[in-house]
Amino acid sequence: TQLLEQSPQFLSIQEGENLTVYCNSSSVFSSLQWYRQEPGEGPVLLVTVVTGGEVKKLKRLTFQFGDARKDSSLHITAAQPGDTGLYLCAGARTGTASKLTFGTGTRLQVTL
Amino acid sequence: GAVVSQHPSRVICKSGTSVKIECRSLDFQATTMFWYRQFPKQSLMLMATSNEGSKATYEQGVEKDKFLINHASLTLSTLTVTSAHPEDSSFYICSARADRVIYGYTFGSGTRLTVV
Numbered sequence: 533t534q535l536l537e538q539s540p541q542f543l544s545i546q547e548g549e550n551l552t553v554y555c556n557s558s559s560v561f562s563s564l565q566w567y568r569q570e571p572g573e574g575p576v577l578l579v580t581v582v583t584g585g586e587v588k589k590l591k592r593l594t595f596q597f598g599d600a601r602k603d604s605s606l607h608i609t610a611a612q613p614g615d616t617g618l619y620l621c622a623g624a625r626t627g628t629a630s631k632l633t634f635g636t637g638t639r640l641q642v643t644l
Numbered sequence: 645g646a647v648v649s650q651h652p653s654r655v656i657c658k659s660g661t662s663v664k665i666e667c668r669s670l671d672f673q674a675t676t677m678f679w680y681r682q683f684p685k686q687s688l689m690l691m692a693t694s695n696e697g698s699k700a701t702y703e704q705g706v707e708k709d710k711f712l713i714n715h716a717s718l719t720l721s722t723l724t725v726t727s728a729h730p731e732d733s734s735f736y737i738c739s740a741r742a743d744r745v746i747y748g749y750t751f752g753s754g755t756r757l758t759v760v
Contacts, residue, residue, distance in 0.1 A: 565748070574650070574737050574751030575688070620687060622749075630676065630741060632749060637687040 535559050536621055536635035544641045545611055553606045553638045555621035562624055564597055564604050565632070569618040578606075611642045646672050646742035650752025657728055657759055664724045665755045667738030673718035674740035678749070679711075682735040694721040728759040 536557045545551055555564070563582045567575035579588050581597035581604060588595045592615075594607040604621055621635040647670040657663050667677055675696045680688040692713055693701040700713035710732075712724040721740075725732055739751040 567751075572653075572735075572754065572756065574648075574739070574754045576751070577748050580748055622688075631678070631690060631693060632739075633690070634680075634688045639685070 535633045536623055538619075538621060538635040538638045540638060541636065542639045542641075544643070547612055547642055547644050548610050549642075551608050551611060551640070553608075553619055553640075555604045555606075555635050557602050557623065559623070559625060560601050562601070564601070564621060564623045566595055566604070566606055567620045567622060569620060575620055608640075611640075613642045613644060616640055616642050646740075646748075646750040648738065648740050648750045648752045650738055650755055652755060653753060654756040655758070657757070659729055659759055660727055662724055662726045663728055663757060664722055665736055665738075665757075667721045667723070667740070667752050669719045669740045669742070669750075672740075672742040674721075674742070675718060677715060677721040677738055677740045679713065679721075679723050680737045680739070682737060682754075684735075688737060691723075696721075725757065728757070730759045733757055733759045 536555055539554045565580045566578045569575040579595045584599045584601045586597045592609045596605045619638045622632040624632055649668045649670050651666045655663055677694040679691045681691055682688045690703050691706045694713045694715040696715045696718050702708045710726055715721040735754050735756055737754045739749045741749050
C-alpha cells in the first residue's frame with residue numbers, strides 16, 4: 533500500500549514554465565520532506581516541513597505543508613533544464629521509528 | 645554536511661552468488677540506517693531498518709534470510725544479497741540520519757546490482 537500518492541507522475545514542460553507537484557495521503561505525518569533524485573544517484577534532500585500550513589521557499593521552489601499535515605505541494609517557478617529529475621515526497625509518521633515512507637514520485641523533464 | 649558513502653556503485657554478479665553492499669556514515673555516527681530498493685521508474689521502497697548492535701527490522705514481504713543486514717559499528721551497515729537471482733537486480737540505496745540534520749536523512753549514492 534502506497535501511503536503517499538504524487539501527481540502528476542510525469543511532467544514534460546518547456547524552460548520558463550511554472551509547475552506544481554502534489555503529494556497526498558490519508559495519513560497524518562509529523563514531518564514531510566521533498567527530495568530530488570537524478571539517474572544513478574541517491575535522493576538529495578530539498579526541504580523539510582513540520583508545521584501544518586507551513587510554507588518554505590528555496591529560490592524558485594516553494595513548498596507547502598497542508599494544514600492537516602496530510603498533504604504537501606511543490607511549486608517551481610520559471611523551470612530550468614537543471615530542474616529535470618525525479619521529485620519524491622517522503623513522510624515520517626509518529627511512532628514509526630523514524631521510518632520514511634516515500635511517495636510514488638514525479639518525473640520532471642524541462643526542455644529548452 | 646552529513647555524508648553517507650555507499651560502495652560499490654555498481655556490481656554485476658552471477659546467479660547464485662552473494663553480493664555485499666556497504667554503507668558508511670563518514671562524518672557522523674548513525675545508530676540507525678535504512679536500506680531501500682528502487683526498480684526502474686519507480687519510487688523507493690523501504691526494505692529494512694538497520695540497528696547498531698541489534699537485529700535489523702525488516703518490512704513485510706522482505707526475506708531476512710535473503711537480505712542479510714549487519715550493523716556492527718556506528719558508522720557501517722552492510723547489506724548482503726544471498727543467492728542472488730535476476731529478479732534481485734535493482735538499485736539499492738542506504739540512508740542514515742544525522743542528529744545535526746534536523747528531520748533530515750542523508751542518502752548514499754546507491755548501488756546498481758545486476759544479476760546475470
